[in-house]
Amino acid sequence: MNIAIIGAGLAGLTCAYELRNSGHAVDVYEATERIGGKLHTVAFAAGPTDMGAEAFIARRHDAVDFFTELGLAGSLVEPSGLGSLVYIDGETRPLPRGGIMGVPSSSVGVAHLVSPEAASLIDAESDAPGIDWEIGGDVNVGKLVRERYGDEIVDHVVSALLGGVYSCTADDLGLRATIPQLAEEFDRLASAGPVHLSAAVRNLEQARAELPTGQGAVFNSFRDGYQELYEALAEKSGANIYVDAFISGIAKEGEGYRLNGGEDEVYDRVILAVPAPTAALLLKKVAPDVAEAVAPVKLADSVVVGMRFADDTGLPDNSGILVAAGTENVTAKAFTFSSRKWPHLAERGGALVRASFGRFGDTIAVRASEDDLVDWALDDLLTITGFDGRAAGLEEIYVQRWFGGLPRYDETHLATVAKVSALLRAVPGIDVTGAWVGGVGVPAVIANAREVARRK
Ligand SMILES: Cc1cc2nc3c(=O)[nH]c(=O)nc-3n(C[C@H](O)[C@H](O)[C@H](O)COP(=O)(O)OP(=O)(O)OC[C@H]3O[C@@H](n4cnc5c(N)ncnc54)[C@H](O)[C@@H]3O)c2cc1C
Structure with missing residues (x-):
């Protein structure tokens, strides 16, 4: 089988690595002059320095296991554990350690970050009528927290924290995609009675407190930057990697596909490991309905x-x-x-x-x-x-x-991805992967790429 992967970011390279012993010929096409995509380690005089992603959640054991399989366990390093600050109204204040993504269960712990009126609003939430929650549903994070706790906690803390991960304020993000444990707790509460934000966060805080201690740091990084990872993936994949190879279209040829900008080959399988708008453009001819379904992803x-x-x-x-x-x-x-x-x-x-x-x-x-x-x-x-x-x-x-x-993982995003996946089942030989498909974090991108590569 001839397989083409479009995009040599983390998702594309992970797919290539996963296919290394499959017996198939694998060509990877990368539009720019370097591999890695949003992973980019730059040679500062003092040492290699990451200018894109710089860390990953080490509590995802699948990611750590994967790096160990790649021979990179010895390169993983832990942070100092020093706390972070938030700058509000001309002052620096410590970020709260409790809560879930900055959403507190009460004003204790955030009283130094909001006005007394906003703190009272947070504490009164449990007395308000419950949230109108549909099990399995979703909601905009900003809208939810503004309605329950007021604007200050959203602008001062939640948007600042989520913005660090998603480059979006809380008002552009969906709950189930970005704080899934909170959406799941809402589901659980809704099956038994009223749903309150403060109660849901408190339950999650309690569950976290009961976790065994001594699990190591939440985040890890690579001693010499992410280039250790993307270079290992490229080398160990054994794939042909073409850089400066911009793919501008995919055309059906017999049972296979030909790439505009690629080698003179007909591919039995094409994996698109590119950002959503590029995937939409590339799919326009071979799968117009899928292209249309991808289009809302910004x-x-x-x-x-x-x-x-x-x-x-x-x-x-x-x-x-x-x-x-x-x-x-x-x-x-x-x-x-x-x-x-x-x-x-x-x-x-x-x-x-x-x-x-x-x-x-x-x-x-x-x-x-x-x-x-x-x-x-x-x-x-x-x-x-x-x-x-x-x-x-x-x-x-x-x-x-x-x-x-x-x-942008807004409140429509998960439904969009589900629709794309359903429509793609009718297009043999074409798959999509990458940060817009299975989550933006490095472990999530790897997990999705591995799963996609293994599909027949
Ligand atoms: C500033 C920043 C900081 C981040 N920090 C973290 C962090 O600390 N921890 C964490 O877990 N995650 C972090 N992330 C997220 C994580 O880095 C990304 O989600 C992940 O690297 C995306 O990988 P990908 O392969 O899906 O996409 P990309 O890296 O975007 O790779 C797609 C590749 O496809 C190529 N391409 C596009 N179009 C074409 C075409 N037509 N033909 C050929 N090739 C094409 C692109 O050039 C690119 O190389 C961060 C992201 C950013 C932007």
Whole structure:
């Protein structure tokens, strides 16, 4: 069998690796001049530095097992465990450790982040009539939390936390896709009686408290960056990987498919491991109904500015800081103090900071010049933390624009993906995978790609 994979990001490379011993010929086509997609490790003078994803949830044992299978267990490193901050109304405050994605069960733990009126609203939620919840249903996260707890907790905490993962505010995200455990707890409560947000979060907090301790860090990273992973996948896959190979269309030929921009081959199977809008374009001729079903999936642009300073004096002793949604006079949405967060990066000396910009609907990645982005990163860092990056000796800068960085997982997204999967069953030899199909996190992308590759 001849198999083509379009896209050499994490999903495409994982598929290629999964097919390595299948006895099939595998060609991977990558539009850009490098592999890895949203995983991109850049060679800073002080050492390899990630400008896309920088960590993964290590509590997903399937991911850790997979990295072990690849021979990379020795490369995994843990964070320092330092807490994070949030910048609200001109002040930095500690992020709460309780709650679920910033959604609290009561005002205890968030009283320092909202006004007394907002805190009272949160505590009164359990006395309000229950949520009108349909078992198996979904809701917009922002709408839900605003209705139950008011706007402040959404803008100050929930959007800031979710924005760090999805590049979207809570108002652009669906509950079941982004906080699935909360949607499932609503289902459970609804089967027995009224549904309250505070009760659901409290139940989840209790379940978390009962988990055995000593499971290691929640997040891990790769000592020399994600290039360790994408290079291992590429090498061990044994696939033919073509870079600078933009595929512009797929045409049916007999029982197989020919790729516009690919080798002179007819493929029995084509796996699309590209962002949703590209998948929609590529499927237009061979599966127009699937292309139409994929079309509603939208992407969020973002920018990461990596900065290395000679001196780390004055950089807060925290892993990073989120900026509350709607904060005026600050352009960045978050800073990661990478050399504080990761001991292996601290060993390099100096300070490494990543500034992040852009949420869904924001055009900053397209409109801002490189000079402006660096100036905003330095100015915002000074405003928020008092750390003067210009005085600290800015040694290296890397500006990474992520056009279409992440798919928007709104409250229609899971239904869209289910519809696409159902329609694809009628199109033999074509599959889709990637961050928009099975979840944006590295472990989720890997799990979905492996499952798709194994399909006959
Ligand atoms: C800034 C940022 C930070 C992140 N941080 C984390 C994190 O810390 N932890 C975590 O778990 N996840 C993180 N993620 C998410 C994670 O990195 C991504 O979800 C994942 O890497 C996506 O992999 P993918 O293969 O689905 O897509 P992509 O990486 O987008 O790969 C798709 C590939 O297809 C190629 N392509 C597109 N069109 C064509 C075409 N027509 N022909 C040929 N090739 C084509 C693209 O060039 C690209 O290489 C982050 C994402 C971003 C943007």
